[in-house]
Amino acid sequence: MSRKPTVILHTNSPAPALEALRADHGDLDIHTCDNYSGLPGLVARTGAEVVYSVRFAGTPQFPRPALVESPTVRWVSVGGSGTDHLQPWDPREVTVTNAAGVAANMMAEYVLGAMLSFSLDLRGFQRRQRERQWAPRPMRPVEGRTVLILGLGKTGQAVAQRAKAMGMTVIGVRAQPAAIASVDEVHGAQELPALWPRADFIVVCVPLLPDTRGLVGPDALAAIKSGTFLIDVSRGGVVDQAALMAALDAGHLAGAALDVFETEPLPPENPLWAYENVTITPHCSSIYDGWDLKAVRMFSDNLARYRRGEPLQNVVVPQRGY
Template sequence: MSDGLRVVVHNDTTDAMMASLYEAAPDLDALACHSNAELEDAIGSFRPDVVYSVRFDVSQPFPRDALLGDAGPRWISVGGSGCDHLGKWNTERTTVTNSAGVASAMMAEFVFGCALHFTLDIPRLQQDKANRTWPIRMVSPLKGKTLLIVGLGQTGQAVAARAKAFGMHVLGTRARPSPVDHVDEVHAADDLPKLWGQADVICVCVPLLNSTRGLVDQAAFDAMKPTAILVDVSRGGVIVPDAAISAMTKGQIKGAAFDVFATEPLPADSPYWDLPNTLISPHCSAVYEGWDLASFDMFLANLKRWQAGDSLNNIVDPNRGY
């Protein structure tokens, strides 16, 4: 299968990736693309068998139709975990894999960094420093508190493991409820209405699917404790923006950290920027030094399987979205 194999690598920086690719498979034909437009052109002219693609440029339309069209590759390796930008595809023609798990540990650290920002009262400590004042601040431990993880995929499971190190009680949801390490109670997503009010910290890390779009709505915020902390590292569209903005404006919960948005980059006139007790980050919870090369290593391991005719790891079901 390797004879005449054509591979496209699509990322903003590709030098190290291309070097690793040629080292692992020196006989293949490869092309680097550094924009969505270049990728679309390459599909028509180069006609790759395999495309490794990182969705790094949201300012240009992603060439979904070209990737999944007649000239598109037989295998698309998504450099991240989310595949909602591809929509649906014909699995008889196109195989899609992702890099699920490559950033789960980092995302779990990010979740707790955000939670600790509020439980340790970092904003007021910073203000005290700026004011050169010395009031005694009462910090709040995570030990004994309840964490609700909405989505027990690899990221959710990494969050659960770290939660146990803090001594938390862990609740979680997944599409097919079954026991999960470090999780005290595993529920179906349909149980969320009765779970929101039990949680002191809520981590949202589900993929964007028809079943999860708008999952965290006004009713969810209304059910949360006024002392709750929400951290969203899922995908834009899982949380209803109007509901989040309303809840934070009214002070319905203690704090929230939003790493993902329906429109990215977040427009300068978005109400999110002015919300109180809110952290805003540019979809960076999974971005750490070396993540792209770690993801590419996963691709290279899968490429060996592809060349050997073996089944690939991390194949995505377009109906499930993961």
């Protein structure tokens, strides 16, 4: 290795990351930062060329300019998959990579769990249990039902694999349609008007971009068939929250599992908290024991490429968001 860049680890728990990185790159000058406010000053003082960063305290106050507008930072490695909190950036000035795939399997399990919970009406059984009601009712399988996956990146493909194994029909949408294993049909976004009514479950996995903001909005939710369930593991803003609540109020949308929101944390006064048929999780579908070190190891491998002058993996094209 010939290059010796100064590196910053920007996470809320930097000690394990630092230990893992030093095992592979002990000759480098590595600094840590565990908050948002201190990062700009640290970048300026160290003249860091490489920053590994996790969006650990939400998007508000995230120190975006310190990363993508810095005169010294040439590479920002995001510890997750989403990069909307860095938009916009000039790829001629700074390279942005992500850790796409590090949480794909966990997020797919979240999606599968939500689909099974809705299909089996587990919330209804819990409610009747609290009321001490013995009320047998037939189970409804997911087998034979149709899932529409918006976004067929690594997470979407992991969802497709599990859904197909459960005997579901899998329809997917991606920017550049091409055949994908475990997906029965792959379409472009322009075909969505004809796809909404076919879905029993809609799974949202797309990045937040100008052309995906509000993608699941009033028109989409008006087009779905009654009894459809929505599962959102993308970014707040892809699903129009007001349109979602209107569809729930009308009884058109049967339920939703939401891991992301337009405002995070979701304010206590937000009406979504009160919906009996909505599952709310605090943007944690990608979090599991060991995910952070797995992401750091991906960064470490990429850092070795960077030092050797080789092309980086998982480079994000800003216009695509992945």
